[in-house]
Amino acid sequence: MVKPSLRVAKTRKRRTPSGTKLRRVEKRTKKPHCANCGAIVHGVAFGSQNRVRKMSRSERLPTRQHAGHLCSNCLKSAIKAEVRS
Numbered sequence: 281m282v283k284p285s286l287r288v289a290k291t292r293k294r295r296t297p298s299g300t301k302l303r304r305v306e307k308r309t310k311k312p313h314c315a316n317c318g319a320i321v322h323g324v325a326f327g328s329q330n331r332v333r334k335m336s337r338s339e340r341l342p343t344r345q346h347a348g349h350l351c352s353n354c355l356k357s358a359i360k361a362e363v364r365s
């Protein structure tokens with residue numbers, strides 16, 4: 281069995297107004313990282329899938345090339361290399 285500290289799903293007990301008990305399973309998510317250098321990519325929505333799906337498309341990702349894959353520094357150098365070649 282997996283150690284409790286390494287488990288991805290986290291259960292929370294909730295009680296509804298009528299008194300019935302509920303068990304909610306929430307999955308932990310990590311912040312998105314750059315594919316090139318591994319730094320945290322800013323401006324990208326993360327968290328529970330419920331929360332992210334309620335956001336509009338423009339709130340989830342920046343509207344530029346390689347958004348969510350490359351950090352701003354790596355994108356800058358990639359564009360420079362592409363233009364110079």
Ligand SMILES: [Zn+2]
Pocket residue numbers: 314315316317318319350351352353354355
């Ligand atoms: Zn990077």
